[in-house]
Amino acid sequence: MKLLVTGGAGYVGSVCAARLLEAGHEVVVLDDLSTGHADAVPAGARFVQGDIADVIGEVLAEGFDGVLHFAAKSLVGESMQDPGKYWTGNVLTAIRLLDAMKEHGTPKLVFSSTAATYGEPREVPIPETAPTHPTNTYGATKLAIDHAITSYAQAFGIAATSLRYFNVAGAYGHIGERHAVETHLIPLVLQVALGQREHIQIFGEDWPTEDGTCVRDYIHVTDLADAHLLAVETSVAGEHRIYNLGNGTGFSVKQVIDTCREVTGHPIPAVVAPRRAGDPAVLVASAERARTELGWKPERADIAGIVRDAWEFTKTRQGA
DSSP: OEEEEETTTSHHHHHHHHHHHHTTOEEEEEEOOSSOOGGGSOTTSEEEESOHHHHHHHHHTTOOSEEEEOOOOOOHHHHHHOHHHHIIIIIIHHHHHHHHHHHHTOOEEEEEOOGGGSBSOSSSSBOTTSOOBOSSHHHHHHHHHHHHHHHHHHHHOOEEEEEEESEEEOOBTTBOOOOSSOOOHHHHHHHHHTTSSSOEEEEOSOSSSSSSSOEEOEEEHHHHHHHHHHHHHHOOTTOEEEEEESOSSOEEHHHHHHHHHHHHOOOOOEEEEOOOTTOOSEEOBOOHHIIIIIOOOOSOOOHHHHHHHHHHHHHHHHTO
């Protein structure tokens, strides 16, 4: 298939583009490089630099079998401080993408959504049937896009799939996390190991969990990319399917920090800070539907392996 990967110079998008190429697909990457990196675009993919909202019609006019849409604004804190940036950058851009797909007859769409659409979970692991009550603007924009996709799939026969997941981690060869503003736990802990931070903060150790720290689901970026491949290959015309992706079991903040200590051989000082408002104690996604309907299962679920891949990438980037 000839596939367009929007945001394909970013962390998850670039890994997905690489896996698509390995599977024998023709890949075009569209990215404005506002947060992505040109050197992350895999060899063999054609790169188009531009704002999706401005050039998507021109690009899709070439003729594509599908789009994998990763491009998005994704900082939760920023989304609350500057909501207009997120409603414009995420939702309006997605509508322009959907309109361009309709105009040029692009039949398939895989959307990189988020489990933040659920908000505070009523049950864990979180199933796709859980109520969607996002607690931040970022999650609200992703949910709005999911609703729009459903409408377009029903009206115009688009074969669409949304994939909702929490914490992506690990690396795929030379591709790993490189965020200008880093908010994810594993890269932050590894920065301490490299001496770029004095310590890592633990936001509360009195949560109702086994060791008192928050528990989160982590998924290896390669497993996540493979789910996108399965989604585009198995999509059904006129249907919008939604799948959660995760390991099904979570790891606590202390477990992650201890694992990073073991993998890196560094002491990694940790400092306990007050709880953050709005942080749930446990966030774990159920991926049973993806296992059953997509035939997907995480092959790299071991937290030590996830951290090891991230550490090797981090050391390489730092010349360590």
